[in-house]
Amino acid sequence: MQRASVFDHLILWAGVIFLLFPVWMLFASSTHSVENIVRDGLQFLPGGNGFEAYKTALTSASGFTDTATGLRMMMNSLIMGLGFAIGKIVISMCAAYALVYFRLPFATFWFWLIFSTLLLPLEVRIVPSYEVVSQLGLLNSYTGLILPLIASATATFYFQQFYKTVPDELLEAAQLDNANAWRFFKDILVPLSRTMMAAMFIIMFVVGWNQYLWPLMMTTEESYYTIVMGIKNILSVVREGRVPQYNVAFAMVMLAMLPPVAVVVFFQRWFIQGLVESEK
Amino acid sequence: MGALRLTNIHKTYANGHQAVRGINIEIEKGEFLVLVGPSGCGKSTLLRTIAGLEAISEGEIHIAGQRVDTEAPAKRDIAMVFQNYALYPHMTVYKNMAYGLHNRGVDKQTIDQKVKHAAGLLKLTDYLHRKPSQLSGGQRQRVAMGRAIVRDPQAFLFDEPLSNLDAKLRVQMRNEIKTLQRSLGTTSVYVTHDQTEAMTLADRLAVVNAGVIEQMGSPMEIYERPQTVFVAGFIGSPAMNFLTGRLHNGRLEIGELSIVLQQPPRFDGEVIVGLRPEHLYRQAEHAFSLPFQIEVLEPLGADTLVWGHVSGVQETVVARLSRAYPADAPRTLTLYFNEAELHLFDAATEQRLS
């Protein structure tokens, strides 16, 4: 028993080290100067530059204008990630509520219609989506960045399955308690869905934060650039025959990792707490 | 005027199943009516139509003189206690009870006063800030009751509220419900398939079968004068013995037995003879006797159930004999019974022959 648990821990530690190793290399390298990195490759041990590269990454702009600083791009990514996650959750919860609790004409048809959009990810419909957004005059705006992405069949499906497990008696008790459709949603379904919402938020925020193709298409103004685009931009000076600021790029990668990690850590605790506490 | 009046209620589900087929009930204010019947007979359906959770297909429902069958559930001034309690899991006991009042725009102070009063009645005062998951089954049951009580409605509707509790707690809660209902004086309709619960709780009992009421009356009335074979077999435990027999000129023949009745019904032909297990005696002071062949003994402690056969009769007969019956006692025995405790039914219509 004891032996087995030591062995288990060894395996787990091996896994953790294996996964964290590249992250550590990035971090260690980001504290070296560009020359060191170019000459000696990635570094195992921290160098002498400290957090200088982080300061550069956050404050100095990499583009043609002064607007796209790391901080600004982080901000944009944050807005994008939050808008993406919250928007998806709100829309899917409402859609699922309609599908489960209201007697819609052709409900099955609507369900399959929503479900079939899974076959059309953004990459497939990117040209028409771009066309629509540009005709609406939403290029270079947060609305344009977020809105076309927030319809989500997956999340709708998850919420729908969840609502179906909520016992009918709760709805009936609420009806007798004079709760109308809106109150039932707000006072009962939403609080009961907390764990589902936390789980969805974790997933969707990370996906939204990591969006690359859509912001790349959508934004021409540097003030709307996201951090993922920023990393790419620093490295792309190779094409112009210049040596990229590897340390700054690495620092930016590290920075870009922090918010998703924070969201996971924070919401996971909430998520587990919810799992333990809630019962239907 | 009755507190609750059901007139010719019909309910046909969308799939064409006729769950309720013409039910008429008038309930007095403060009365405790119990609907009892086998599983699937339509008891819950009837209760849910009163609550407004199912629309009726035909008929009228009046509560306190108001016609309500087209009103929304919340407008009917009734409160319902569900079998699995249907408490809101994320709300504290206090909020569970307050929610209905809050949604009706009652002010905070009144809500507080009502909830605390109900909690006092139900011994829930110490649990007001707990979530339902932190309560025992009996306590959850009380919260469900509390949610009904705070509303101070025209009627309580109970749908098998005790069936999730263990046997001992069920007896205790049964008494509490009865006491509470008496002291509050609220008209109540209670659905159950447990006939002990039905007998002990009811002021009036309605035995439902296949969507219609077979018989309605006080529990003792139904026990003593069941109008149909179904009611006779459903009420009483163990169930009444039924023996086929013939009635001819006041002479009743059951198997090899032939007895002359003192007050025979005016009927000639095939009959079903009903005789309750507790109305078979070992003492010779009762008028008629049966030779009885014992097959199985079931000691219950206070009583013993004796299963066996009467010669010339196909059906198994059970007798409930007081005290323990010694296992090594003789295997044949003579049992006695009275004419007054015989129930005679027309074999063709299954209706009581008075």
Ligand SMILES: Nc1ncnc2c1ncn2[C@@H]1O[C@H](COP(=O)(O)OP(=O)(O)OP(=O)(O)O)[C@@H](O)[C@H]1O
């Ligand atoms: N939504 C529905 N659609 C179609 N038929 C239904 C529906 N609900 C109930 N029924 C049918 O109506 C009949 C009566 O159901 P009901 O729930 O009233 O029974 P019950 O007397 O309460 O039984 P139990 O003691 O098992 O709760 C059953 O045969 C059931 O199958």
Ligand SMILES: [Mg+2]
């Ligand atoms: Mg039922």
